[in-house]
Amino acid sequence: MSTLLTNIKELFQVRLNDTPALRGTAMDEVPSIKNAFLYIEEGRIADFGSMDDFPKHPAEEVIDCSNSIILPGYVDSHTHLVFAATRESEFEDRINGLSYEEIAARGGGILNSASRLRDMDEDELFKNSLKRLETVLKTGTTTIEIKSGYGLDVASELKMLRVIKRLKNHEFVGGAKMIIKATFLAAHAIPTEFKNDRNGYIDLIINEMLPRISKEELADFIDVFCEKNYFTVDEMRRLIVAGKKYGLQPKLHVNQFNSLGAVQAAVRAGAVSVDHLEVMTDEDLGNLKSSPTIATALPSCSFFLGLDYAPMKKMMENDVAVSLASDYNPGSTPSGNLNFVFALACIKMRMTPSQALNALSINAAHALKLGSKVGSIQVGKRADLLLFEDIESLAAIPYHFGENKISKVMLDGHFM
Numbered sequence: 001m002s003t004l005l006t007n008i009k010e011l012f013q014v015r016l017n018d019t020p021a022l023r024g025t026a027m028d029e030v031p032s033i034k035n036a037f038l039y040i041e042e043g044r045i046a047d048f049g050s051m052d053d054f055p056k057h058p059a060e061e062v063i064d065c066s067n068s069i070i071l072p073g074y075v076d077s078h079t080h081l082v083f084a085a086t087r088e089s090e091f092e093d094r095i096n097g098l099s100y101e102e103i104a105a106r107g108g109g110i111l112n113s114a115s116r117l118r119d120m121d122e123d124e125l126f127k128n129s130l131k132r133l134e135t136v137l138k139t140g141t142t143t144i145e146i147k148s149g150y151g152l153d154v155a156s157e158l159k160m161l162r163v164i165k166r167l168k169n170h171e172f173v174g175g176a177k178m179i180i181k182a183t184f185l186a187a188h189a190i191p192t193e194f195k196n197d198r199n200g201y202i203d204l205i206i207n208e209m210l211p212r213i214s215k216e217e218l219a220d221f222i223d224v225f226c227e228k229n230y231f232t233v234d235e236m237r238r239l240i241v242a243g244k245k246y247g248l249q250p251k252l253h254v255n256q257f258n259s260l261g262a263v264q265a266a267v268r269a270g271a272v273s274v275d276h277l278e279v280m281t282d283e284d285l286g287n288l289k290s291s292p293t294i295a296t297a298l299p300s301c302s303f304f305l306g307l308d309y310a311p312m313k314k315m316m317e318n319d320v321a322v323s324l325a326s327d328y329n330p331g332s333t334p335s336g337n338l339n340f341v342f343a344l345a346c347i348k349m350r351m352t353p354s355q356a357l358n359a360l361s362i363n364a365a366h367a368l369k370l371g372s373k374v375g376s377i378q379v380g381k382r383a384d385l386l387l388f389e390d391i392e393s394l395a396a397i398p399y400h401f402g403e404n405k406i407s408k409v410m411l412d413g414h415f416m
């Protein structure tokens with residue numbers, strides 16, 4: 001199958017070669033071509049350029065895009081999209097004055113989600129997770145990471161990861177599949193049955209869950225929620241070492257409410273990314289400076305919980321490679337809409353539209369070790385594209401916050 005898109009008003013994020021994670025002033029620019037063409041063969045970008053040098057590719061399908069700007073699909077590198085139930089009652093509790101931490105201390109929060117998930121069978125969990133996946137695809141997410149972490153026992157963590165595997169294999173229109181990466185996050189909270197034996201739970205993760213997950217090839221990364229009342233820095237280190245034995249690279253929840261030294265430990269362990277970072281000390285910043293670990297901010301979580309926003313400007317000024325993700329989950333971020341993340345990044349974190357797009361595309365791809373597959377318009381990369389009709393500039397996307405301006409999504413060469 002071949003498709004030719006012609007007369008594209010502006011084609012953004014065009015790159016000739018693989019690009020390392022962008023940092024510093026390299027974040028300021030998104031290369032683009034006005035009045036462009038884009039040629040797609042078998043789901044891959046085969047050629048692109050200016051209509052002035054149009055090579056007249058013979059294509060089965062030719063589409064005039066004179067009214068559209070085109071971007072590569074968004075990459076969401078941090079979600080908890082597989083869950084059993086929403087948590088509106090906690091939302092109301094917070095409106096009435098309780099904090100996220102207070103709700104968790106009363107048995108709500110992650111433990112609430114775990115008890116609902118344990119009761120749901122795999123097929124139903126798959127069905128309702130697929131609905132959410134279809135929704136985020138419509139709002140432009142074409143590559144996604146999904147975590148376990150609401151099972152907290154062997155059977156339920158495996159159930160979550162099997163659902164993620166089924167989502168990976170799900171065929172959308174034309175047989176197109178989304179690129180999905182799975183992260184094992186059993187260290188998300190200490191389950192009630194282990195509340196007086198945290199070491200017993202960590203042993204269970206290491207000795208029982210990890211070997212089974214590895215045998216069934218259910219995960220790509222390992223994650224730990226390193227936070228007061230959850231997991232300590234030492235426990236995180238132990239889990240990282242255990243995960244690496246099974247080939248799982250760490251992507252970690254750190255500095256959401258407290259700076260505990262987790263950033264330094266994560267960078268030293270070679271973490272692919274550190275995520276959240278609402279609370280950052282100068283020392284944390286110094287540890288991330290020029291390191292290969294990507295700093296992922298989750299502004300929708302700050303918005304929903306009323307937390308500080310991760311200091312993206314400061315991090316960019318310090319040559320930290322930054323990315324943006326949704327954190328879609330039922331407790332702290334019940335939205336997987338990356339257009340809203342785009343808007344918050346600009347409005348609340350003072351990122352320019354170009355910086356925010358780089359953080360949602362190339363750098364987000366690097367936060368999933370997918371820098372050579374997705375995240376830019378480059379020959380050989382997946383034809384995962386977003387078409388925006390009737391807007392004139394990149395800035396119009398975050399400017400129209402709360403709206404989905406995407407008119408068409410192409411996944412693996414197929415229009416959805």
Ligand SMILES: N=CN[C@@H](CCC(=O)O)C(=O)O
Binds near residue numbers: 080113253256329330
């Ligand atoms: N902070 C830890 N995990 C999730 C929230 C989990 C929940 O509240 O269900 C997050 O990234 O925000």
Ligand SMILES: [Zn+2]
Binds near residue numbers: 078079080253327329
């Ligand atoms: Zn999260």
